Amino acid sequence: MKRTMFAVLMSVGLTGALCAPVWAQEDGDAPDHGVARLSIINGDVNVRRGDTGETVAGELNAPLVASDHVLTGPGSRAEVQFDFGNMIRVGASSEIRLGELEDRSYLIQVAAGTTTFRVLRDSSALVEISTPNVSVRPSEKGTYRVTVRPDGSTEVTVRDGRADIFSQRGSEILRNGQTLEARGTASDPEYKISSAIAKDEWDRWNQNRDTDLERSTSYQYVSRDIYGADDLEGNGRWVYDPPYGNVWVPNVDVGWAPYRVGRWTYLDYYGWTWLSADPWGWAPYHYGSWYSSPFGWAWYPGVIGPRYYWRPALVGFFGWGGGGIGVGFGGGWGFGNVGWVPLAPYEVFRPWYGRGLRGGTNINIVNNTNITNIYRNARNVNGRLGVTSVPSNNFGHGRVDTNTFVPATNNDLNRAGQVRGGLPFAANSQSRRFSDRNPSPTTVATGASTTQNFVTRPDRTRNNGQTAGNIVTPGQSTAGNTPRTGGGWKRFDPQTDNAPRNTVQRTTNANPSVARTRASDARPSQPSEGFRGSPRPTLNPGPAPAARPANPSGGGGATRSSGGSGSTHSNGGGSSRGNGGVSGHSGGSHGSSK
Numbered sequence: 001m002k003r004t005m006f007a008v009l010m011s012v013g014l015t016g017a018l019c020a021p022v023w024a025q026e027d028g029d030a031p032d033h034g035v036a037r038l039s040i041i042n043g044d045v046n047v048r049r050g051d052t053g054e055t056v057a058g059e060l061n062a063p064l065v066a067s068d069h070v071l072t073g074p075g076s077r078a079e080v081q082f083d084f085g086n087m088i089r090v091g092a093s094s095e096i097r098l099g100e101l102e103d104r105s106y107l108i109q110v111a112a113g114t115t116t117f118r119v120l121r122d123s124s125a126l127v128e129i130s131t132p133n134v135s136v137r138p139s140e141k142g143t144y145r146v147t148v149r150p151d152g153s154t155e156v157t158v159r160d161g162r163a164d165i166f167s168q169r170g171s172e173i174l175r176n177g178q179t180l181e182a183r184g185t186a187s188d189p190e191y192k193i194s195s196a197i198a199k200d201e202w203d204r205w206n207q208n209r210d211t212d213l214e215r216s217t218s219y220q221y222v223s224r225d226i227y228g229a230d231d232l233e234g235n236g237r238w239v240y241d242p243p244y245g246n247v248w249v250p251n252v253d254v255g256w257a258p259y260r261v262g263r264w265t266y267l268d269y270y271g272w273t274w275l276s277a278d279p280w281g282w283a284p285y286h287y288g289s290w291y292s293s294p295f296g297w298a299w300y301p302g303v304i305g306p307r308y309y310w311r312p313a314l315v316g317f318f319g320w321g322g323g324g325i326g327v328g329f330g331g332g333w334g335f336g337n338v339g340w341v342p343l344a345p346y347e348v349f350r351p352w353y354g355r356g357l358r359g360g361t362n363i364n365i366v367n368n369t370n371i372t373n374i375y376r377n378a379r380n381v382n383g384r385l386g387v388t389s390v391p392s393n394n395f396g397h398g399r400v401d402t403n404t405f406v407p408a409t410n411n412d413l414n415r416a417g418q419v420r421g422g423l424p425f426a427a428n429s430q431s432r433r434f435s436d437r438n439p440s441p442t443t444v445a446t447g448a449s450t451t452q453n454f455v456t457r458p459d460r461t462r463n464n465g466q467t468a469g470n471i472v473t474p475g476q477s478t479a480g481n482t483p484r485t486g487g488g489w490k491r492f493d494p495q496t497d498n499a500p501r502n503t504v505q506r507t508t509n510a511n512p513s514v515a516r517t518r519a520s521d522a523r524p525s526q527p528s529e530g531f532r533g534s535p536r537p538t539l540n541p542g543p544a545p546a547a548r549p550a551n552p553s554g555g556g557g558a559t560r561s562s563g564g565s566g567s568t569h570s571n572g573g574g575s576s577r578g579n580g581g582v583s584g585h586s587g588g589s590h591g592s593s594k
Contacts, residue, residue, distance in 0.1 A: 028351040031103035043076025044440035051268040059434035066101040073442035085121030130454035135166040153183035170492035225308035228282030247298040258342040266427035273312035290342040292381040315340040317419035339389035344376040364421040396431035
């Protein structure tokens with residue numbers, strides 16, 4: 001009774017308006033807050049978080065947001081995936097920074113080392129790769145190798161495709177089979193174009209990775225808004241199960257359940273985010289929904305057609321049991337345990353992030369709730385129970401697995417407190433980690449300042465409508481990279497600016513308190529030739545796979561191997577380890593469709 005009154009008072013006192021809680025006004029879509037993922041880690045890879053400046057050890061399927069840095073050590077490699085067709089691969093002793101990250105709009109800054117940006121599939125995304133003296137914009141499907149040398153000069157090679165190269169003075173088009181070198185000041189660099197440099201082991205590794213991705217058949221069944229679905233190949237099977245159509249059944253061990261093996265990590269803007277330890281664990285935990293099928297646990301990705309946006313997790317939270325320690329953030333909340341359950345198809349997704357829900361505010365607890373009446377996956381179906389719990393004071397403080405979670409009884413679930421709105425747990429340095437490993441000291445310290453300047457196009461804007469970054473003083477030069485003429489070098493000529501401009505901007509009011517000019521709107525109304533997406537079916541695409549009995553064994557973890565005229569701005573701020581909410585039905589666990 002005491003806990004009942006506490007929960008009710010907390011609900012009234014912290015929300016302030018039970019009649020119109022904030023979660024009821026939010027659908028969870030956040031196109032201005034894009035999320036990339038670490039889709040490959042070979043060797044030592046660290047992430048320097050843009051929100052706090054902390055450096056943490058990288059982990060497969062770790063979520064990345066704007067202002068994050070990815071750093072690799074000697075002999076190490078990584079891949080960062082932005083959507084189903086766009087990704088950047090990072091070579092040894094290299095650093096990239098995510099300058100801007102929105103829905104279908106990506107600004108990547110190469111601070112040091114060798115990278116390859118791959119446009120694997122047709123895409124309408126606006127991509128820009130910034131270096132200290134030029135900016136690269138892929139204009140079609142292709143492979144774009146970008147290296148920033150220790151002296152600050154840049155080398156760009158188009159293996160296939162075509163790219164627009166921008167500087168402050170002018171621009172050039174770089175075609176298939178060509179290499180451009182740029183050096184000198186950011187405000188007035190010089191360049192030369194020659195035949196493409198010879199292919200090396202890095203290029204061959206990229207080709208092998210492309211082959212692996214192109215082998216996947218998952219996009220016969222999954223919307224192209226859902227990235228990371230390539231990793232489902234070989235880790236489960238597609239079956240046809242009315243009324244949902246094609247669903248994916250993973251190869252897992254007995255006792256496994258969705259959202260049971262991994263950890264809760266804290267992500268800027270989104271708050272508590274599930275980081276799965278399953279090698280395929282990206283798409284099925286940030287899109288779609290789960291249910292207990294005749295074949296075992298099954299993931300339903302939703303129909304193809306509506307727009308789908310990323311979610312930090314698609315679960316329902318609740319508290320149960322005694323022993324909580326007051327309202328304290330991180331130390332308790334009136335319940336001894338915090339539980340979560342994966343949402344089944346069409347169940348309501350209630351965001352715990354967004355306007356008015358950050359920082360553990362607007363907490364709304366519906367006490368004495370029978371969780372099994374709300375969430376289908378909280379019921380025991382064929383011996384499978386989808387509820388996972390941990391002690392409240394352990395939430396967000398380490399790994400969860402089938403041996404460490406706290407099982408809840410039917411009595412516990414019949415008298416639980418359903419969470420609607422924010423979660424009353426504050427983040428600390430431990431909850432911002434992606435793994436229990438410490439960051440590797442071998443990752444490169446590039447010597448590049450966090451205020452290092454990068455060239456970008458003048459028509460690219462931040463959300464506040466301002467040009468992204470600081471204008472470099474004319475004549476400012478990169479040390480050791482002094483411009484000089486001769487030897488085939490020449491300066492960009494603004495009178496012969498060959499690259500096209502896209503200056504269309506549109507002000508949106510996704511947040512009523514802020515008028516935003518989105519970089520994702522500064523794109524042509526029609527994609528460039530060779531960059532158009534093909535039509536997509538709207539219902540149950542692909543052949544119906546043969547239904548086979550579930551094999552409870554075979555799960556297995558990830559393996560790790562070693563292995564334009566522009567303005568300038570600053571960012572303040574082999575084998576893979578495996579790779580990896582649908583917004584579909586309105587009001588359902590897929591979030592909202594657009």
